[in-house]
Amino acid sequence: MLIAAGSELMRSGLAAMVGRLPGVEHVQECADPVQAVTLVETQRIAVLVTSPPLPHGDFEVLAAGAARNHARTLVVLRDYDLPTPEVVAQAVAMPADGFLLESELTASTLADTLVRVARGQAPVPPSLAQGLLSRLRSVESEPIRRQFLLTPRELEVLELLVEGLSNKEIARRLSMSEHGVKRHVGAVLAKLNCPNRTVAVAFVLQKGLMYVR
Structure with a gap:
């Protein structure tokens, strides 16, 4: 599993949480989006876990590289509270396989979401899903x-x-x-x-x- 995030605090925190989950054998951290693309394209990585801030173009390239190597992409979005229109818009623009909100991030939610992503589902937190559906229903x-x-x-x-x-x-x-x-x-x-x-x-x-x- 590869953890690629611009924030060292988020990257290290996610790596620590993922490393304690049962069944996870190897966790890599990467701060450089270009290096992360190389890793997802050249190594056997089942799931890429990433979190903004990453330049939008870098994220697109990273997600595309993961998809080419049959890796799933899970994005942890920073919301701090209920998803704002900006968070919803950010989710819309990201070609991810699943989402988590930082305010709802726990070992339990992370483990459940990773399992669902690995199964090919597209998990979205209920509060974020409501924001997405409200936007769509307009x-x-x-x-x-x-x-x-x-x-x-x-x-x-x-x-x-x-x-x-x-x-x-x-x-x-x-x-x-x-x-x-x-x-x-x-x-x-x-x-x-x-x-x-x-x-x-x-x-x-x-x-x-x-x-x-």
Whole structure:
């Protein structure tokens, strides 16, 4: 696992917390985004944990390098309290596989989030998810419905993807089979022309496309 953050305090704190988690065999710290890119592209790293401040361009390159080497990216956002519009906007711009808020960071939340990220889920803290959904719900539904021809059920699935739910959790929420959810997720990804659910969520957030139930 690689910890890459501009703040030495955050970097060392995360490394110490991750190092005490069961099942974690090796933890590296890196303060230099360029060196971090080299590490994620040349070494077998399962999860990249990073936290601002990192220059936006450096983060983009780092996240892209992690994705090329099949590493997941978890971002710890600094919020200090409830997520502000600035924190929400920052999350929208980041192609991450999951998020944690610094104010909610504990050994338990970190362990749970890392497990979910490793499983291919897209964990988002509830308070941040509420901010994201509030931002999305301020936009009319017609653009995404008309442009991408999503069905009402596909739109429901997309909203739950934005909340970071797994296929099993979506199936439970919508009273569907997991097979049915998998089929709808595949249809959503195909219509949005996105290779995976994380990219689809980032695309929807960045474009401001969403619907109101």
